[in-house]
Amino acid sequence: MEARIIGLKGCGKTTLVAALAEGRGDGHIATVHVGDSRVRALSDMFQPKKTTFAEFKVREVAWPEASARKGEMERYLDALAGGHVYLHVLRAFDNPILGESIQPAQDLEELDREFLLFDLIRIERAFERVKKAPLSDAGKAALARCQEALEAERPLREVAFDGDQLSFVRGYQFLTLVPQLLIVNTEAGAEWDRSALESAAAGREILAFPFVDALEVSRLSPDEQAEFAEALGLPGPAAEVVTQAAFKELGLISFLTTGSDEVRAWPIHLGETAREAAGAIHSDIERGFIRAEVVHYDEFMRCGSMKVCREQGAFRVEGKDYLVADGDIINFRFNV
Ligand SMILES: Nc1nc2c(ncn2[C@@H]2O[C@H](COP(=O)(O)OP(=O)(O)OP(=O)(O)O)[C@@H](O)[C@H]2O)c(=O)[nH]1
Ligand SMILES: [Mg+2]
Structure with a gap:
């Protein structure tokens, strides 16, 4: 950009x-x-x-x-x-x-x-x-x-x-x-x-x-x-x-990835799907896409941890056509 x-x-x-x-x-x-x-x-x-x-x-x-x-x-x-x-x-x-x-x-x-x-x-x-x-x-x-x-x-x-x-x-x-x-x-x-x-x-x-x-x-x-x-x-x-x-x-939003290695924001276009968002990280993840584990940032901050997110139902499993929202924290499951 x-x-x-x-x-x-x-x-x-x-x-x-x-x-x-x-x-x-x-x-x-x-x-x-x-x-x-x-x-x-x-x-x-x-x-x-x-x-x-x-x-x-x-x-x-x-x-x-x-x-x-x-x-x-x-x-x-x-x-x-x-x-x-x-x-x-x-x-x-x-x-x-x-x-x-x-x-x-x-x-x-x-x-x-x-x-x-x-x-x-x-x-x-x-x-x-x-x-x-x-x-x-x-x-x-x-x-x-x-x-x-x-x-x-x-x-x-x-x-x-x-x-x-x-x-x-x-x-x-x-x-x-x-x-x-x-x-x-x-x-x-x-x-x-x-x-x-x-x-x-x-x-x-x-x-x-x-x-x-x-x-x-x-x-x-x-x-x-x-x-x-x-x-x-x-x-x-x-x-x-x-x-x-x-x-x-420009109609851009960011989704987020977290972990002990890296916390990162990824810009994509509003209206892009989970699978397309995976492609922003790597084409292998897009090709081998299985599912996206999603928690919105606001929910995550409210819960304070992934564990509490799971317990409170804030943690979602989404398919390839899910429309990514600004501030979604996503973990992609894929096989290569
Ligand atoms: N008082 C005041 N002076 C400013 C401000 N912004 C920039 N200046 C001054 O105005 C002059 C021009 O600023 P630049 O940022 O170089 O402007 P520019 O658009 O890049 O200029 P060109 O590349 O020559 O077209 C400089 O001397 C700046 O210090 C401001 O907000 N207030
Ligand atoms: Mg100048």
Whole structure:
């Protein structure tokens, strides 16, 4: 899973990478641990040799210098392709170097407009090139559908494509197809007016906190982070808040495995079955799947041990088609 951190010049992208990295980053790229207090709690109970969080790669797309051939914006748009979700940073703090006023809603509209235009031009080029790169009728219809949406100023992520159309459209790496979370970098201690941004957000989820404070919090130990985040008025440690919102946006959940060797969170898509979840661990477990022994995390914590879970009927045996829920603790039975 990879998230791209995007946004206009000087809005705080690099600062966000650092806050998410919790010291593990490298400038523009970081591997973010999906903040999951359940993993920490289970690890405290089982004292395993190893504790493994679900992970998320983030990569900043840095604002480029203009060249003789291309302006800054053109170069930026060219560099954006890829990634499963955009973390779109908006500046709501005063950055004196930029010499521009604070206007996150207008900044958002500016990049939205550029994205729409970029995608429209890409479609026009595809139509122009049909002699050299022929398009099937289905392909033409899919692109026409994209064009129609974009001309009505609708981003492609809002269009309900069917499976075949979607995989065809994905091949073009359209910018408006990628889901977005909006992350507002606010001025520490200052009020911030959310209402202006809400209409421009058009349904995208908005997170808002001062990145400089989030960065300070991210330098603390996991135990201290939640407390200090609260004291500073943040919604939580950045890695936790942002990854949870990104998981929700992408329809991801985590199931858990426990034991004396390892406590671990495994990301899968909502709607995946026990057998598919087994495949997330190893293809052998998926192939040799017999059954899944399941206790939900909340039930487990209520009971305090597997033994009590069994006695109280919180422990379930599920078959291959069981739909895994977020927070299920699963032990797979399989033969190889
Ligand atoms: N006051 C204040 N300054 C901030 C905040 N976040 C970032 N800055 C400062 O703003 C400047 C730009 O931040 P960066 O994180 O480098 O922004 P960027 O989006 O990566 O910038 P480019 O890569 O050049 O586009 C730096 O000097 C930061 O220290 C904030 O929340 N409050
Ligand atoms: Mg930067």
